[in-house]
Amino acid sequence: MxxxxxxxxxxxxxxxxxxxxxxxxxxxxxxxxxxxxxxxxxxxxxxxxxxxxxxxxxxxxxxxxxxxxxxxxxxxxxxxxxxxxxxxxxxxxLSTVVHASRELGVHKVVPTLYLxxxxxxxxxxxxxxxxxxxxxxxxxxxxxxxxxxxxxxxxxxxxxxxxxxxxxxxxxxxxxxxxxxxxxxxxxxxxxxxxxxxxxxxxxxxxxxxxxxxxxxxxxxxxxxxxxxxxxxxxxxxxxxxxxxxxxxxxxxxxxxxxxxxxxxxxxxxxVRQSERLHVRIGPVVESAPRRLISNTRWGEFRCVLVPAGRIGNELVVDAATGRALGIDSGAPVRVMAPK
Incomplete structure (x- = not known):
């Protein structure tokens, strides 16, 4: 996907x-x-x-x-x-208008819609x-x-x-x-x-x-x-x-x-706050690797996937299929975050 x-x-x-x-x-x-x-x-x-x-x-x-x-x-x-x-x-x-009369003892707060x-x-x-x-x-x-x-x-x-x-x-x-x-x-x-x-x-x-x-x-x-x-x-x-x-x-x-x-x-x-930039290493991904949201950093050729990926320091390890889906090779920058 x-x-x-x-x-x-x-x-x-x-x-x-x-x-x-x-x-x-x-x-x-x-x-x-x-x-x-x-x-x-x-x-x-x-x-x-x-x-x-x-x-x-x-x-x-x-x-x-x-x-x-x-x-x-x-x-x-x-x-x-x-x-x-x-x-x-x-x-x-949605705002309020107050209609009040001290003489009559009336104080009415009316919700009002303004365009x-x-x-x-x-x-x-x-x-x-x-x-x-x-x-x-x-x-x-x-x-x-x-x-x-x-x-x-x-x-x-x-x-x-x-x-x-x-x-x-x-x-x-x-x-x-x-x-x-x-x-x-x-x-x-x-x-x-x-x-x-x-x-x-x-x-x-x-x-x-x-x-x-x-x-x-x-x-x-x-x-x-x-x-x-x-x-x-x-x-x-x-x-x-x-x-x-x-x-x-x-x-x-x-x-x-x-x-x-x-x-x-x-x-x-x-x-936005929790995402970070890492570099990719194409290689085998262990079965226990967590799924991460990963995007490339290309303006007109933006791609984003949710796949298992490992991490070693500032490197993100993804398999060859993920590399192809993102249009990237080893060493390329990506933006990544672990979904909730």
């Missing part, structure tokens, strides 16, 4: 994978043209080898998980850099999806943690803050209580349709029609209030993983389904 950047030839395999994602993963729309555009965007971003964190354009680094025994694409993950620079990046910030662009310029991790047939053997952690090894190796090319929009609550029919109580009043469409359009066209065209005034939470339906800042049942494991990595919730939620946005400083992410 190997992580690599997506390629134009992966479009058909990506389409097949997306068919099993369900509703709510707007970064992987069921639209061939939109998926092709993401692949092209990723290719262009990797081609900018001198790109820096302050470049005035959004960049996308899209990775796939490939089963080398079948050449099947079974998972996706991505990092965006400079979000909100090409088009606004909207969030609701913001506070995450403009940050990096964002997302597009994380693993086919159900492969949700075992550490594949999920490989798919998740490879992004942090990439960030650790190329930190100078990314903003210092990373965010992750978590999928909010929706039912088996794709209906969102938050959307039904708020967004639907401004658009004649169901959440499933809005979800598709944001994945193919972005959020700007919808966000521009959302009310700019603060939203008083008590005016929403109780079922909508109850899901603000909550994640979909299928996203709980991903939320726990990010919390373990040091991501935290600061009261920002998605403008459509009210799923929480998690954030962290790059240098504070656990996998």
């Amino acid at each position: 190997s992580i690599r950047p997506i390629e134009p030839g992966d479009l058909q395999a990506l389409e097949a994978l997306v068919e099993s994602t369900g509703v709510g993963l707007t970064s992987l729309p069921r639209d061939r043209a939109a998926l092709a555009q993401r692949i092209e965007h990723s290719q262009q971003s990797f081609a900018q080898s001198s790109a820096s964190a302050d470049c005035a354009a959004e960049r996308l680094f899209f990775f796939v998980l490939e089963d080398s025994t079948t050449a099947r694409i079974v998972g996706t993950t991505a990092i965006k850099a400079g979000i909100g620079l090409s088009e606004p990046y909207y969030s609701y910030r 913001t662009n506070d995450y403009t310029g940050c990096a964002e991790i997302g597009s994380l999806y693993l086919h159900s047939d492969y949700r075992h053997s550490g594949n999920g952690r490989l798919l998740s943690k490879c992004r942090f090894l990439f960030l650790a190796e190329f930190a100078a090319r990314f903003p210092s803050k990373v965010v992750a929009e978590m999928r909010g609550v929706s039912d088996e029919r794709g209906r969102s209580p938050f959307w039904d109580s708020l967004g639907q009043h401004f658009f004649s469409m169901e959440f499933r349709r809005a979800d598709y359009l944001t994945g193919t066209r972005g959020k700007t065209f919808i966000a521009e029609l959302m009310p700019r005034n603060p939203i008083y939470v008590p005016l929403l339906r109780p079922e909508a209030q109850a899901v603000i800042g909550r994640v979909h049942d299928h996203t709980r494991a991903a939320l726990t993983f990010l919390q373990e990595e040091g991501f935290h919730y600061e009261g920002y939620v998605d403008i459509f389904d009210a799923g929480p946005t998690m954030e962290a400083r790059v240098e504070q992410i656990r996998s």
Whole structure:
């Protein structure tokens, strides 16, 4: 199982994978043209080898998980850099307003949602999806943690803050209580349709029609209030993983389904802090060797695997198959960490 950047030839395999994602993963729309555009965007971003964190354009680094025994694409993950620079990046910030009257003896604290662009310029991790047939053997952690090894190796090319929009609550029919109580009043469409359009066209065209005034939470339906800042049942494991990595919730939620946005400083992410650079020795690996997350250090030819590897001082001992998967020979630098 190997992580690599997506390629134009992966479009058909990506389409097949997306068919099993369900509703709510707007970064992987069921639209061939939109998926092709993401692949092209990723290719262009990797081609900018001198790109820096302050470049005035959004960049996308899209990775796939490939089963080398079948050449099947079974998972996706991505990092965006400079979000909100090409088009606004909207969030609701949950805050409070106090209504008080000393004369009447009233002091009321009212939770309120404010439309913001506070995450403009940050990096964002997302597009994380693993086919159900492969949700075992550490594949999920490989798919998740490879992004942090990439960030650790190329930190100078990314903003210092990373965010992750978590999928909010929706039912088996794709209906969102938050959307039904708020967004639907401004658009004649169901959440499933809005979800598709944001994945193919972005959020700007919808966000521009959302009310700019603060939203008083008590005016929403109780079922909508109850899901603000909550994640979909299928996203709980991903939320726990990010919390373990040091991501935290600061009261920002998605403008459509009210799923929480998690954030962290790059240098504070656990996998970034605990990863280290070693050099490789190709050779036999003892059966008792622990499995380690290992990536090469190549910008446009990034590879990452989760395999048994030994260690002798500052050398990491891997077998020949691992060397081939990473595209490296003895003496080459790698970034490595022992997964939890």
